[in-house]
Amino acid sequence: MLRIDQNKERPGEDTAVAIGTFDGMHRGHQQILWRLKQAASRQGLATAVYTFSGIPGAVLGKKTGALFTKSEKQAAFAAQGIDYLWMQKFTRELADMPAEAFVDFLLSALRARVIVVGYNNTFGKDARGTPRFLQEYAGARGAKVYIEKPVEWEGEPVSSTRIRELLLHGEPARAAQLLGEPYAFHARVEHGKRLGRTIGFPTVNFYVPEGKLCPKRGVYISSVEYRGRKYAGITNIGMRPTVDDGDTVNIESHMIGFAGDIYGEEVCVRLFQYLRGEVKFQNVEGLRHQLSEDREGALSFFQKGKSMR
Numbered sequence: 395m396l397r398i399d400q401n402k403e404r405p406g407e408d409t410a411v412a413i414g415t416f417d418g419m420h421r422g423h424q425q426i427l428w429r430l431k432q433a434a435s436r437q438g439l440a441t442a443v444y445t446f447s448g449i450p451g452a453v454l455g456k457k458t459g460a461l462f463t464k465s466e467k468q469a470a471f472a473a474q475g476i477d478y479l480w481m482q483k484f485t486r487e488l489a490d491m492p493a494e495a496f497v498d499f500l501l502s503a504l505r506a507r508v509i510v511v512g513y514n515n516t517f518g519k520d521a522r523g524t525p526r527f528l529q530e531y532a533g534a535r536g537a538k539v540y541i542e543k544p545v546e547w548e549g550e551p552v553s554s555t556r557i558r559e560l561l562l563h564g565e566p567a568r569a570a571q572l573l574g575e576p577y578a579f580h581a582r583v584e585h586g587k588r589l590g591r592t593i594g595f596p597t598v599n600f601y602v603p604e605g606k607l608c609p610k611r612g613v614y615i616s617s618v619e620y621r622g623r624k625y626a627g628i629t630n631i632g633m634r635p636t637v638d639d640g641d642t643v644n645i646e647s648h649m650i651g652f653a654g655d656i657y658g659e660e661v662c663v664r665l666f667q668y669l670r671g672e673v674k675f676q677n678v679e680g681l682r683h684q685l686s687e688d689r690e691g692a693l694s695f696f697q698k699g700k701s702m703r
């Protein structure tokens with residue numbers, strides 16, 4: 395996959411292009427990319443995606459985090475086998491761009507001969523770039539436009555907004571149904587207080603990456619992937635009131651059955667089920683007792699045959 399927003403690189407061939415924010419690469423997004431690849435291969439075109447590095451809501455005043463960091467989004471498109479990726483920083487100027495100018499850009503700079511969008515895609519000033527507008531304007535200029543019907547779950551369209559709300563309400567299992575896989579953090583392990591190991595629960599610690607959505611605070615059944623191996627785990631998202639009086643949210647996972655120092659290494663933590671809220675215990679012994687129960691909860695969850703994917 396080639397990033398074509400950098401160094402003035404452009405596709406050297408005609409393309410089929412999909413447009414949208416694609417935050418989370420949920421099942422609706424997967425359907426769009428399936429159609430993109432199908433249309434491209436039928437017509438002998440390369441595949442391209444025009445997307446944003448953040449989420450438009452963050453620029454337009456909504457204070458919600460995104461499901462993907464920039465690098466997670468780039469990795470998701472690479473995994474989908476997309477040939478060319480244009481990742482644009484979303485700005486107010488971009489939001490005010492006339493819809494015609496945006497389509498002209500797709501046709502000329504990205505060499506779009508096919509354009510694929512979902513039923514609800516809009517772009518350009520005053521959201522005038524509707525699927526119908528696209529069909530008329532791009533169609534008159536020789537491009538074929540595909541408009542995908544909504545992919546639904548429990549009778550409502552799957553959307554990034556809906557997934558963010560589920561995660562903020564502590565419903566990671568339902569979020570995973572819409573995403574097609576559990577919500578994940580890819581992070582580098584940071585130093586903790588080294589207290590965990592003294593109570594029999596060493597943890598990997600990191601902070602929520604800037605701009606990424608922090609799910610409801612509390613304790614989760616999770617898995618931790620490290621060097622290609624997945625461990626059952628328990629993860630706390632919170633401020634550790636028993637041992638810390640700081641006010642920064644931190645993510646900590648205990649990997650069941652793992653021993654070793656992995657500071658500075660990359661891990662992937664996936665959230666499966668919300669167990670409980672964070673509690674301020676009278677003493678560390680109370681915390682240790684609760685952590686043993688949390689671990690039992692995680693072990694029986696995975697013993698029931700749940701996959702760690």
Ligand SMILES: Cc1cc2nc3c(=O)[nH]c(=O)nc-3n(C[C@H](O)[C@H](O)[C@H](O)COP(=O)(O)O)c2cc1C
Binds near residue numbers: 628630633635674
């Ligand atoms: C699964 C899990 C659940 C936790 N639950 C709580 C909690 O309810 N209350 C709390 O004060 N700290 C909680 N913690 C944080 C512990 O206080 C912390 O992991 C421990 O002190 C070790 O810190 P360290 O990694 O900096 O050494 C939890 C940690 C984990 C991994």
Ligand SMILES: Nc1ncnc2c1ncn2[C@@H]1O[C@H](COP(=O)(O)OP(=O)(O)OP(=O)(O)O)[C@@H](O)[C@H]1O
Binds near residue numbers: 510512551
């Ligand atoms: N459930 C869905 N079914 C089919 N296509 C979809 C679905 N959701 C989004 N799309 C399409 O996928 C592309 C990228 O979607 P985009 O990320 O912009 O919207 P979204 O997932 O609905 O997010 P939000 O909730 O923030 O509006 C767009 O063309 C959009 O129309």
